[in-house]
Amino acid sequence: xxxxxxxxxxGIAHWHAEHFQKINCVNIVAACDVDEKRLNEFSDKxxxxxxxxxxxxxxxxxxxxAVSNATxxxxxxxxxxxxxxxxxxxxxxKPLAENYFDAKEMFNATKKTNLINMVNFSYRNSSGYQSxxxxxxxxxxxxxxxxxxxxxxxxxxxxxxxxxxTNEQWLWRLSTKHGSLGVLGDLGVHLFxxxxxxxxxxxx
Numbered sequence: 332x333x334x335x336x337x338x339x340x341x342g343i344a345h346w347h348a349e350h351f352q353k354i355n356c357v358n359i360v361a362a363c364d365v366d367e368k369r370l371n372e373f374s375d376k377x378x379x380x381x382x383x384x385x386x387x388x389x390x391x392x393x394x395x396x397a398v399s400n401a402t403x404x405x406x407x408x409x410x411x412x413x414x415x416x417x418x419x420x421x422x423x424x425k426p427l428a429e430n431y432f433d434a435k436e437m438f439n440a441t442k443k444t445n446l447i448n449m450v451n452f453s454y455r456n457s458s459g460y461q462s463x464x465x466x467x468x469x470x471x472x473x474x475x476x477x478x479x480x481x482x483x484x485x486x487x488x489x490x491x492x493x494x495x496x497t498n499e500q501w502l503w504r505l506s507t508k509h510g511s512l513g514v515l516g517d518l519g520v521h522l523f524x525x526x527x528x529x530x531x532x533x534x535x
Contacts, residue, residue, distance in 0.1 A: 339402035
């Protein structure tokens, strides 16, 4: 049984909790957030007993095996490096880090260990995308030379999602003032992954 802690209890953390609770070998034992009210509401909803407002306290006091990092982008590096230093596995929301150098540091911290340092590119689980990867790797369409990608997002135009101009739930996707990389970090990284993952390492 993998004992998991979820760090950050905002919107995406609910997706993490709901899906991890469906995995028989995973037990969510702890949650952490600087906002105690939100932490308690989240923990009550998912029956999580261990609750921390300090990530250092979580690492020192909880006997976890892994961390699910659902914090804003600018905390990914700090959370990941502390987790790895304490010999725990880490599953981070995308983007992995705010820049190449931070991502490289996180990668290097994992290299000489048996720990998993994984970033959540959820679209890789899509059956359609997996079929595309299989076709490309089979060589049936030859070598991929160029990829043109466009991303349409309905929350900018559909009233069903609420008002993206005022709703904090959507504002972070458009602005870097909320601790995120904005639309590039939220949506752009998916496009880069769509382009690079099926073809493997891009040499030049």
